[in-house]
Amino acid sequence: MAAAPIFAIAPMMDWTDRHCRVLHRLLSRRARLYTEMITADAIIHGDRERLLGFSDIEHPVAIQFGGADPKKLAAAAKVASDWGYDEINLNCGCPSGRVQSGCFGAILMRNPRLAGECVAAMRAAANVPVTVKCRIGVDDQNPEEALPRFVESCAAAGADNFIIHARKAWLSGLSPAENREIPPLDYPLVYRYKRNHPELKITVNGGITSLDAALDHLRFVDGVMLGRAAYQNPAILAEVDGRFFGDSGRGLEPAIRSYVDYIAARLHEGVPLNAMTKHILGLFQGQRGARQFRRHLSENATRKGAGIAVLLDALAFVQQTSPARAA
Numbered sequence: 001m002a003a004a005p006i007f008a009i010a011p012m013m014d015w016t017d018r019h020c021r022v023l024h025r026l027l028s029r030r031a032r033l034y035t036e037m038i039t040a041d042a043i044i045h046g047d048r049e050r051l052l053g054f055s056d057i058e059h060p061v062a063i064q065f066g067g068a069d070p071k072k073l074a075a076a077a078k079v080a081s082d083w084g085y086d087e088i089n090l091n092c093g094c095p096s097g098r099v100q101s102g103c104f105g106a107i108l109m110r111n112p113r114l115a116g117e118c119v120a121a122m123r124a125a126a127n128v129p130v131t132v133k134c135r136i137g138v139d140d141q142n143p144e145e146a147l148p149r150f151v152e153s154c155a156a157a158g159a160d161n162f163i164i165h166a167r168k169a170w171l172s173g174l175s176p177a178e179n180r181e182i183p184p185l186d187y188p189l190v191y192r193y194k195r196n197h198p199e200l201k202i203t204v205n206g207g208i209t210s211l212d213a214a215l216d217h218l219r220f221v222d223g224v225m226l227g228r229a230a231y232q233n234p235a236i237l238a239e240v241d242g243r244f245f246g247d248s249g250r251g252l253e254p255a256i257r258s259y260v261d262y263i264a265a266r267l268h269e270g271v272p273l274n275a276m277t278k279h280i281l282g283l284f285q286g287q288r289g290a291r292q293f294r295r296h297l298s299e300n301a302t303r304k305g306a307g308i309a310v311l312l313d314a315l316a317f318v319q320q321t322s323p324a325r326a327a
Contacts, residue, residue, distance in 0.1 A: 003222070004030075004245060005218050005222065005223055005224070005244055005245075006032060006161070006201075006203050006222055006223025006224070006225075007028075007030065007031050007032065007214070007223065007224060007226075007240055007244045007245075008031065008032040008033075008034065008163070008203060008223060008224070008225040008226075009024055009031055009032070009033055009034065009225070009226060009227070009230045009231075009237075010034060010205060010225050010226065010227035010230075011034035011035060011036055011037055011064040011089070011091075011133075012036065012227055012228075012231060013036050013037060014036070015036070015231050015279075016033070016034060016035060016036050016231070017035075017036060017275075018053060018054050018055060018058070019262075019266070019271075019275060019276045019279060020231070020279040021033045021035070021054065021055075021058045021061060022055050022057060022058060022259070022262055023234060023255075023259050023279050023280065024230070024234065024237055025057055025058050026057075026250065026255040026258045026259055026262075027234060027235070027237035027238045027240075027250070027252070027255045028237045028238070028240040028241050028249070029241055029247065029249070029250070030240060030241050030244065030245045030247060031237060031240050032060055032061075032062065032087075033058055033060070033061045033062065034061070034062045034063075034064050034089060035054075035061070035062070035063045035064055036064070037064045037065070037066045037091050037094065038051055038052075038063065038064065038065060038066065039065070039066045039067055039104075040065055040066070040067035040069065040072040040073045040075070040076035041067070041072060043065075043075075043076040043079055043080065044072060044075055044076055044079070048079065048083070052079070052080065052083050052085075054084075054085075059086060060086040060087070061085060061086055061087075062085060062086060062087035062088065062089050062131070063080045063085045063087070063088055063089065064089040064090075064091050064133070065077070065080075065088060065089065065090055065091065065122075066091045066094070066104050066105060067090075067104050067118070068104040068107075068108055068111075068114060068118060069118075070114075070117045070118050070120070070121035070122075071121065073090070073118050073121055073122050074121040074122055074124065074125035075125070077121075077122040077125045077126040077130070078125040078126060080126065081125070081126035081127055081128050085128060086128055086129075087128055087129050087130075087131055087160075088122055088126055088128060088129070088130050088131070089130075089131045089132065089133055089163070090108075090115070090118060090119060090122070090130065090131070090132050090133070090159075091104070091105055091133055092104075092105065092106060092108040092109055092115055092132055092133060092134040092135075092150070093105065093106050093109075093133050093134050093135045093165050093169060094106055094169075094176070095135075095138075095169040095170065095171055095174070095176055095179045096176045106134075106135055106138050106169040106171060107138070107171060108134075109134060109135060109137060109138045109141070109146060109150050109169075110138060110141075112149050112150040112152075112153035112154070113153060115132070115150065115153060115154055116153035116154050116156060116157040117157070118157075119132065119154045119157035119158060119159045120157035120158060123157065123158040129160035129161070130158065130159055130160060131159060131160050131161040131162070131163065132151075132154050132159045132161075132162050132163070133162075133163040133164075133165070133205070134147075134150060134151075134162065134163070134164060134165070135164070135165050135167060135168055135169045136164060136165075136166055136167060136168055136186055136189055136190070137168045137169075138168060138169045138170070138171055139168070139169075139170060139171055139172075141168070143168065143186065143189055144189065147164070147189065147193060148193065151193070151197075151200070155200055160201065161201040161202075161203060161222075161223070162200065162201065162202050162203065163203040163204075163205050163223075163225055164190050164193075164202060164203070164204055164205060165205045165206040166185050166186050166187050166189065166190050166204055166205070166206045166207070167179075167183040167184060167185050167186065167206055167207075168183040169183070170182075170183060180206075185206055185207045187204060187217070187220075190202065190204050190220075190221060191220040191221065194220060194221050194222070195220070201222045201223070202221045202222055202223070203221060203222060203223030203224060203225055204217050204220075204221045204223070204224055204225070205224070205225035205226075205227070208224060208225075208226050208227075208229060209229045210229065210236075211236055211239060211240070211243055211244075214226060214244075215243065215244070218244075231279075231282070232282045232285075233282050233285050234279070234280065234282060234283055235252055235283055235284070235285065238250070238251060238252040238255060256283070256315070259276075259280070260308070260311065260312070260315075262276075263276045263277070263308065263311060264308050267307060267308060272302075272306075273301045273302075273306040273307065273308075273310060273311065274297075274301040274302045274306070277297050277301045277310075277311055277314075278297075278301070280297075281294050281297060281298070282294075284318050287318060288318070289317035289318040290317075290318065292314075292317035293314045293315065293317045293318050296310070296313060296314040296317065297310070297311070297314045300313075300314075
């Protein structure tokens with residue numbers, strides 16, 4: 001029997017925080033969730049509850065690390081593993097200046113040996129899978145040579161899955177946002193690599209805008225990872241369990257009701273309303289009342305003392321979510 005496909009939601013800075021991940025888990029039981037990137041130094045020295053805290057319902061949930069020091073990454077991996085994360089992912093694809101100044105992220109693709117040492121150190125320290133997220137190359141590298149060299153070094157070190165953003169990263173001349181759009185996608189390169197290395201688990205990422213497109217990719221690779229498409233239109237996640245895994249799924253309205261309950265509980269703990277409602281602004285794309293829903297939350301959820309009534313009033317603009325108002 002073929003292994004179940006991987007459907008993952010990309011780690012996205014300032015977006016995939018713990019509240020976002022709860023929403024996504026309520027929409028899909030089977031999607032694999034990832035934290036925002038957290039540096040190894042932050043985990044070792046920072047406020048671990050703030051950085052690492054997550055809700056039990058998020059499982060399976062992976063933590064993404066930024067770093068290039070094998071010893072520090074090993075220490076951070078031990079902490080994250082003990083904390084209960086199901087997977088540790090090493091970021092080898094981010095091209096931001098801040099990441100480059102720390103000599104990690106996409107710049108690691110220039111040093112496959114060091115990347116492999118990082119993977120090996122984390123594997124030795126943690127009792128959960130270690131995975132790698134990378135590009136097909138950086139700057140003037142030839143992806144046909146750079147990608148195999150990099151993946152093979154990390155695979156030899158024990159990496160369990162490779163999430164490949166199917167474009168180059170340019171470490172100078174393009175902003176992080178431009179690096180997500182301008183370098184051309186080369187899905188066939190990723191497909192060929194998987195075909196030539198069937199023993200490796202390969203997940204493709206980059207420019208996937210719909211579930212139909214994601215299903216098409218699964219003809220060639222083991223998994224797909226969606227980023228902005230899943231965040232900006234989260235309702236599509238309610239279809240994932242049925243379309244990718246043959247499960248019935250929860251449905252959109254039950255997920256919304258559960259998220260209303262989650263928000264109400266967190267408000268009592270002092271979490272600001274906007275920290276949770278910002279993740280649902282795109283929930284009703286194309287539906288009647290969606291614009292009023294977004295406007296009401298945008299204008300009112302950030303106000304001091306904003307409570308659950310603000311959310312319920314916003315939901316009232318969207319006819320199909322009326323059951324949530326009585327939650």
